[in-house]
Amino acid sequence: MNTRIPGRPTHRFEVRFSGSGGQGLITAAIIFAEAVGVYNGHYVCQTQSYGPEARGGRSKAEVVISDEPIDYPKALKLDLLLAMNQQACDSYFYDLQPNGLLVVDSGLVEQFPTSRIIAVPFTEIARDEIGRELVANMVALGTVGVLSSLVSIENLEKALLARVPRGTEEINKKALSRGIEEANKVSLDSLPRAVMSDEDEV
C-alpha cells in the first residue's frame, strides 16, 4: 500500500510545507507544484488555507500529486511533511502516514517526535553558507524535491527560475543546490521504519 515507484505516484502523494509566516513556504510549495505538474507532467493541486489556524503567523501550504485527476485537493494523510519550526512539527506530525517522511529544520526544531526523521539545518545553511537567511525555503525545497522522487533536478531548477524575483536567480539556485546535496546524503533505507499492522504491510 505504501510502496511507490520513484517518479510515479500510484494514486496520491501528499506533501505539506509548514512553519511560520515569512519563511516563504507558500512560494516553495508553488515552485514544487509547478515543477511536478507543469514540467514533470503529473496532476497536481496546490492549496493554502487561512482562517483561525493561520493566526499567530503560522503558515502551511500543501501539494497533492496524482496520476489521475485530483478529486479532493487537500491533504488527507501526508507522505512527506516539512516542518520549519517546532510548533509545525508538533502540530502536524500526526498527519503523517506511518512510514511517511518527516523533514525538519534541525536548527529550529529541537524536540523530535520520532527517530524516523531527516534533520537538516536549512536556515543555518542559508544564513552562513549562502549569506541570506531568506533563501532557507529554497534549501528546503531542494531537499524535499529530491526526497519526493517526483521531479527531476532540472525541472525543479526550471520552475524555480521561472518564479523567483529577477536578480535573485543565482542566490536561489545556489540555495536549491545545497538542499539537493543534503538530500543526497540521506539514506532512506537506513531510517527506522514505523511498526505497522499486517494490513499496512506491503
Add this chain to the structure above:
Amino acid sequence: MNTRIPGRPTHRFEVRFSGSGGQGLITAAIIFAEAVGVYNGHYVCQTQSYGPEARGGRSKAEVVISDEPIDYPKALKLDLLLAMNQQACDSYFYDLQPNGLLVVDSGLVEQFPTSRIIAVPFTEIARDEIGRELVANMVALGTVGVLSSLVSIENLEKALLARVPRGTEEINKKALSRGIEEANKVSLDSLPRAVMSDEDEV
C-alpha cells in the same frame, strides 16, 4: 439566494483569477486570499491546479471564502471571474453563477460572451500609466478586491506589501490604487441581470 451583505459571505463566495502563465495571477490570488483570510478574518482556501489543462501556458488560481470552515476548497460555481485573456473568458464563463460578476481585461478580451461584464484595460493601464506591464495583475487585484466587497482597501494594501519583492512596493501600490479607482467607477446596479428561474430569485 444570491443576495450578499458586503463583507459577509453567507456561505461561500468563489473567485477565479484566470489568464496566461506569466501574468501573475497566482500571486494576485494569494494576496487576495491573505487579505481576506488573515487580515479580514474569513475562512479562505486558495488553490491552483496543474495538469493537462495547465498546458499551453494557461493559468488559473481560485479563492474560496466562507464564514464557516471550508469543506471543499475548489470553486464549484463562481461568484466572480477575472479573465485576463480571451481563452480564459471563453473557457470559464460558463462556470459563473447566473448573476456572478465577469471582469475582463478589455485590451485582451475582444469578444464578450455577455453584456453583463466589467471591462477594464488592466494591462494598458499598467503599461502606459504605471510604466510596467508586469503589474497588470495588481491593477486587476484592486478592481477585484473592491468588487468582491470582502476586504477593506487597507487590508488589501497590507497583504500586497507583505508579499511583493522588496523595492517594488511603490509601483505595486500605485497599480493597486488604479485598479481600486476603476472599480469605484463601476455601478453594479446598472449591469444587466441574468434571467433567472423562480427558484433562483430572491
